Amino acid sequence: MSILSIIKVGGKVVEETASLQKLLNDFVKLPGFKVLVHGGGRSATKISEKLGIETKMVNGRRITDEETLKVVTMVYAGLVNKNIVASLQARNCNAIGLSGADLDLIRAVKRPVKDIDYGFVGDVVSVQTNEVSKLIADGVVPVIAPITHDGSGLLLNTNADTMASSMAKALASSFSVNLVYCFEKPGVMMDQNDEKSVIKELSFDEFKKLQDNGTIVEGMIPKLDNGFAALDSGVKNVIITNTNGLAGGNFSGTILVK
Amino acid sequence: MSILSIIKVGGKVVEETASLQKLLNDFVKLPGFKVLVHGGGRSATKISEKLGIETKMVNGRRITDEETLKVVTMVYAGLVNKNIVASLQARNCNAIGLSGADLDLIRAVKRPVKDIDYGFVGDVVSVQTNEVSKLIADGVVPVIAPITHDGSGLLLNTNADTMASSMAKALASSFSVNLVYCFEKPGVMMDQNDEKSVIKELSFDEFKKLQDNGTIVEGMIPKLDNGFAALDSGVKNVIITNTNGLAGGNFSGTILVK
Numbered sequence: 001m002s003i004l005s006i007i008k009v010g011g012k013v014v015e016e017t018a019s020l021q022k023l024l025n026d027f028v029k030l031p032g033f034k035v036l037v038h039g040g041g042r043s044a045t046k047i048s049e050k051l052g053i054e055t056k057m058v059n060g061r062r063i064t065d066e067e068t069l070k071v072v073t074m075v076y077a078g079l080v081n082k083n084i085v086a087s088l089q090a091r092n093c094n095a096i097g098l099s100g101a102d103l104d105l106i107r108a109v110k111r112p113v114k115d116i117d118y119g120f121v122g123d124v125v126s127v128q129t130n131e132v133s134k135l136i137a138d139g140v141v142p143v144i145a146p147i148t149h150d151g152s153g154l155l156l157n158t159n160a161d162t163m164a165s166s167m168a169k170a171l172a173s174s175f176s177v178n179l180v181y182c183f184e185k186p187g188v189m190m191d192q193n194d195e196k197s198v199i200k201e202l203s204f205d206e207f208k209k210l211q212d213n214g215t216i217v218e219g220m221i222p223k224l225d226n227g228f229a230a231l232d233s234g235v236k237n238v239i240i241t242n243t244n245g246l247a248g249g250n251f252s253g254t255i256l257v258k
Numbered sequence: 259m260s261i262l263s264i265i266k267v268g269g270k271v272v273e274e275t276a277s278l279q280k281l282l283n284d285f286v287k288l289p290g291f292k293v294l295v296h297g298g299g300r301s302a303t304k305i306s307e308k309l310g311i312e313t314k315m316v317n318g319r320r321i322t323d324e325e326t327l328k329v330v331t332m333v334y335a336g337l338v339n340k341n342i343v344a345s346l347q348a349r350n351c352n353a354i355g356l357s358g359a360d361l362d363l364i365r366a367v368k369r370p371v372k373d374i375d376y377g378f379v380g381d382v383v384s385v386q387t388n389e390v391s392k393l394i395a396d397g398v399v400p401v402i403a404p405i406t407h408d409g410s411g412l413l414l415n416t417n418a419d420t421m422a423s424s425m426a427k428a429l430a431s432s433f434s435v436n437l438v439y440c441f442e443k444p445g446v447m448m449d450q451n452d453e454k455s456v457i458k459e460l461s462f463d464e465f466k467k468l469q470d471n472g473t474i475v476e477g478m479i480p481k482l483d484n485g486f487a488a489l490d491s492g493v494k495n496v497i498i499t500n501t502n503g504l505a506g507g508n509f510s511g512t513i514l515v516k
Contacts (some may be wrong), residue, residue, distance in 0.1 A: 047332075052308070082413055085407075094361060096389075103354050154452075
């Protein structure tokens with residue numbers, strides 16, 4: 001099977017011109033087929049502020065009321081996505097920007113209200129890879145914005161990490177998939193203050209041990225839960241790194257192992 | 259050759275929920291393959307206002323400074339485009355939203371400054387239909403936002419009428435193309451106050467006569483210039499109508515004839 005690298009990058013990297021251009025230089029050099037999944041939260045917060053819409057976050061997640069949904073749709077699927085696409089085209093990389101609504105790629109269900117009402121936030125329910133697989137096999141590079149739809153016309157704000165792992169799992173039957181989470185640290189670290197303490201290989205059991213003893217905390221937990229689930233569903237490699245880890249396509253950082 | 263209908267609709271129709279839903283109900287019933295090209299100017303003006311960005315229009319064209327380019331990218335390619343796509347998916351129509359940057363679909367050049375500096379406005383220079391033709395032949399329905407790119411990473415605000423005719427011309431070698439311009443009137447009228455005065459068939463010579471004597475004025479002139487150019491380039495039918503003219507797929511209104 002052909003190699004497909006699905007690279008998820010956080011908002012900050014793609015929202016600043018210099019870091020975006022460096023990222024894309026490394027990204028286009030990756031061997032094999034490629035998908036980029038991006039965020040855009042900082043721009044969404046800035047635009048919301050200018051529009052007089054208050055940004056409410058709970059546990060690092062954006063509470064998405066009707067006006068905020070409009071902002072994230074504009075910013076993620078419009079401003080951030082199309083600028084990345086145009087920048088890739090300038091590098092002779094035939095990119096296509098997609099939300100989960102396009103090609104019915106990713107359907108989600110509006111998150112049920114329990115303790116917290118997250119508003120128009122979607123939890124992924126299905127991935128339709130029929131058309132996107134053909135595009136990828138043709139050398140087209142999908143650039144995915146973290147917006148999904150519910151199949152009834154409603155757009156939903158959706159976690160980009162989850163979208164990346166959902167895509168990876170769904171494409172694992174057609175491609176040999178590398179799922180790479182790029183965030184601000186060079187990998188999963190034993191000591192948050194020591195970048196040399198990156199764990200090279202992490203098993204699920206070791207992850208749970210480090211979660212129990214408080215070494216692995218906060219946003220890294222759902223990222224790793226998503227990552228191990230992808231590994232269990234046939235994704236070849238799952239790597240946690242920062243954008244420096246992309247250079248040369250060696251994917252340095254933490255690799256998840258079974 | 260298979261029939262492909264390229265429907266261009268103005269901003270107002272797609273920016274109000276009721277008229278959008280009616281349009282899409284008629285649109286999905288059209289026989290054959292389909293493309294929708296849309297505007298979004300009213301929403302762009304509204305969002306600009308809320309962001310404190312002044313909207314400047316000259317001869318009905320938006321002067322697009324750097325901040326306005328961000329707004330039109332967000333609104334056209336994000337908010338308006340993705341809502342149309344999600345609404346089509348809800349009708350079991352496998353839509354894909356595209357700007358001119360996606361798939362390198364439409365390249366433009368930043369308009370040279372003569373009397374007026376339009377800013378980041380693009381004039382179409384090329385259309386790349388390789389990938390989009392395959393999608394169309396697979397039954398996918400492209401929904402095109404009026405944003406292009408220059409091939410060097412710059413996005414450009416581009417006239418939706420011109421994008422529709424450029425697409426029509428480029429696809430005329432692969433499909434039997436109907437190009438349908440939907441606007442607020444039922445067709446080209448001899449008397450602007452009498453909707454019954456719609457000209458059923460209009461030749462280029464007759465158009466120029468009616469332009470010279472002042473019967474055809476303003477925005478209709480570039481629309482017809484675009485339309486006749488498309489007809490000369492192998493587009494099968496060019497029709498000027500309003501959204502009522504779509505119902506049943508008969509395309510009532512004014513048909514351009516050679």
